[in-house]
Amino acid sequence: MTELITLSGLSKSYKDKKVLSDIKLSVHAGQILGLVGPNGAGKTTCLQAILGLTECDGQLDVLGYNPRKQRHQMLNDVAYIADVAVLPKWLQVEQALTYMAGIHQNFNREKAEAFLAKTNIDLKVKVKTLSKGMVTQLHLALVLAIDAKVLILDEPTLGLDLLTRRQFYRHLLEDFYTEDKCIIVTTHQIEEVEHILSNVAFIREGKILLSADVEEVRRRYRLLAVPDEHLEQAKTLKPLFSNPLMGLTSMLFEHNSREELTRLGNISTPSLADIFVGLMNKETC
Numbered sequence: 059m060t061e062l063i064t065l066s067g068l069s070k071s072y073k074d075k076k077v078l079s080d081i082k083l084s085v086h087a088g089q090i091l092g093l094v095g096p097n098g099a100g101k102t103t104c105l106q107a108i109l110g111l112t113e114c115d116g117q118l119d120v121l122g123y124n125p126r127k128q129r130h131q132m133l134n135d136v137a138y139i140a141d142v143a144v145l146p147k148w149l150q151v152e153q154a155l156t157y158m159a160g161i162h163q164n165f166n167r168e169k170a171e172a173f174l175a176k177t178n179i180d181l182k183v184k185v186k187t188l189s190k191g192m193v194t195q196l197h198l199a200l201v202l203a204i205d206a207k208v209l210i211l212d213e214p215t216l217g218l219d220l221l222t223r224r225q226f227y228r229h230l231l232e233d234f235y236t237e238d239k240c241i242i243v244t245t246h247q248i249e250e251v252e253h254i255l256s257n258v259a260f261i262r263e264g265k266i267l268l269s270a271d272v273e274e275v276r277r278r279y280r281l282l283a284v285p286d287e288h289l290e291q292a293k294t295l296k297p298l299f300s301n302p303l304m305g306l307t308s309m310l311f312e313h314n315s316r317e318e319l320t321r322l323g324n325i326s327t328p329s330l331a332d333i334f335v336g337l338m339n340k341e342t343c
């Protein structure tokens with residue numbers, strides 16, 4: 059698999075506050091990476107570094123370019139959606155498409171129009187008449203219509219309703235994604251993207267806690283529903299996380315064998331959200 063993005067030893071500080079600490083990450087063609095972390099973890103800063111928008115120490119390679127020094131060339135093949143969609147209020151939707159077609163060689167107007175046809179956004183109206191969520195949808199239509207090799211999505215569905223969020227991720231897979239591209243997405247709603255991710259990286263306080271293939275992560279952890287009579291015994295196996303709920307305690311384990319857990323309760327495969335909560339909890343203990 060071709061490596062499209064490589065970060066190594068990436069660090070950044072604001073005055074004496076370290077916000078990225080020795081980040082090592084690589085993203086290959088065909089991968090959809092979820093960059094997941096709590097507020098202030100460094101997700102946006104990391105994405106900004108990849109886009110060449112902020113100065114950092116360390117090595118960064120995006121499609122063979124140095125994002126800081128060759129940003130202009132790099133942006134022919136990199137598209138980006140920020141967590142705040144801002145478009146000029148006086149602009150007509152149709153004009154926004156014309157503008158994009160004029161400035162971006164890989165912009166496909168038909169694709170953008172097809173996306174907009176699935177929304178209730180009229181091509182003739184001005185941005186100022188659209189709701190917040192509709193502006194986000196327009197922004198997504200403009201960016202997803204760029205035939206980019208790398209797509210960076212920072213909380214792309216912020217402010218969208220549930221149906222539109224689902225529609226967005228479906229559209230992303232069906233109309234944008236192909237195996238020669240990669241996508242990095244940050245979101246706090248991990249359960250909504252879990253099914254599309256091939257890889258995940260958990261970040262906290264500027265450090266990557268875990269970066270792996272989603273299938274491998276699911277194999278590594280087990281969720282055990284423990285009845286009260288086995289609780290003390292289960293605790294001796296050092297769960298990463300315990301959550302009591304209606305007579306059963308849900309516990310997350312790493313590396314423990316199926317055999318040693320199965321006598322103590324029902325085993326299931328944890329979601330990425332369960333693992334995320336477990337790891338954050340472990341690190342703060």
Ligand SMILES: Nc1ncnc2c1ncn2[C@@H]1O[C@H](COP(=O)(O)OP(=O)(O)OP(=O)(O)O)[C@@H](O)[C@H]1O
Nearest residue numbers: 072075077095096097098099100101102103104141
């Ligand atoms: N311009 C800046 N000056 C000083 N500190 C900053 C600046 N931008 C970000 N930070 C700090 O860097 C850290 C990481 O911020 P960042 O926006 O990357 O987090 P995030 O993971 O994207 O958070 P969220 O999920 O809340 O959007 C935070 O502690 C933040 O306060």
